[in-house]
Amino acid sequence: MLRLLSLLHATAVAFPMLGAEIPLGERTKMSWDAPQNGDDGVDHFQLFLPRHWSKAQSWPMLIFLHGAGDGVWDVMNSQSLPRLLSRDQSTAFDPRKSWEFDFDGRHYVNASFADDLGFVVVMPQGWDATMRPGWSRPRLERVRALATRVASAYAVDPERISLAGQSAGGVGAWRFALEYPEFLSAVVPVCGALPGDSARAAQRLKDLSIWVFHAADDSAMPVELGDGAVAAMNRAGRREPARYTRYRRAPPPPDPQYNDMVGHASYDLAFRDASLYAWLANQRRGAS
Template sequence: MSQSAKRLDKEITKRVKLDYLLHLPEAYESEPEKKWPLILFLHGSGERGSDVELVKVHGIPKLADQDPQFPFIAISPQCPEDSFWAMEEDALMALLEEVEDTYRVDPKRIYLTGLSMGGYGAWQLAAMYPDKWAAVAPICGGMEPKYAEQIKDIPIWAFHGAKDDVVPLSESEQIVNALEEIGGNVKFTVYPDANHDSWTETYANKELYTWLLSHSLS
């Protein structure tokens, strides 16, 4: 089943609008009783704007575009120009709610990932809604260590390039170290030769998806 472009336009306390790509696995229609795991993907700063096709440049939507059998429902929203994911939390959660209401999503297997600006967004959204995610995979992002307590029970696998000259490795290290100090459920992969693009290798790694699917909410 091909990836389709859609728009959320919803009134909550304010009106929120987000364009997004939706991927349904190829077997979605042929297995009408099955509930599917879902991945929410947050792109980096370079894909902001009003052309949702830009979101396919990297990461989960790129993979889903190339592989119709990608075995997750995937939501890939586009952040508006001059905004950041931390400013779009209401819209992201409204989008997630709409997709859950419309499609056969397994509520115990909802996963969150993002790269660069989206890596920061994934950390932040995990901290704001810690009970929502079965597992989180932030890539070359970061968060202040003071939020560690809020996310210590979420399975997290963070990724970063050691030679990143856009988002320093220390951005991931400080929150990972804080989580390790309080017994958080965290893994950390550092690519010794990678610069800012630590996402291509990460999203190409089948172990990531096996790891995600090994976690579900109780």
């Protein structure tokens, strides 16, 4: 563990600072001058700028919160949205440049994902120096500060800032939305649990666009968590019902160390869904 922390610290100094020019159409590890409010993580992040990005127009932004087991770069980038945001989607356990798999009678592949996505994507590295997982309130405060800075530096439309999270990051997505509903145009919790009083949460979020993803066979986060959250949201007199994609089955995470988490990787299906990005691009803050 100490060796890993030393490696992370040693390599962090080489990361470009927020505001730097970075390659387009490729995720880049970056640093920023995070607020000095304790050892709360989010000292580093990854940033993706669309292949045709320029400051001549404003862009929608998507904030992505990783799961509890995904905080170290190589794990974070081995699955889900971060893996897709690279032209080279190979990993230590999968040498194929384009990540593809067969599941439930379908073939999943999207070799051009990084070329086609039209969002600025900010992916905070949430773990702190003690490697504690989870998205606490101080960390989410830093996520908001980071997103505000990224939006200013990279021509983001402040009316189109959405947030998605998976697993523990799905819990974090709900928490962020409850803390800062006015900051977001939409929230997308994937295989995560809604914390606290669901009726109170539903009232607070009734004007925010919501799309929940979960799988019926999720062995790590029971699907009843997704069912209950969506039911609570839709009892709150929303102008637009919360969307819900409830997969019959989902694969385990692609990293072999998590093979026992059957049904948990609904994120590997959700973030390949082109309709999700079309929907997010059409959301505006306060206009659900």
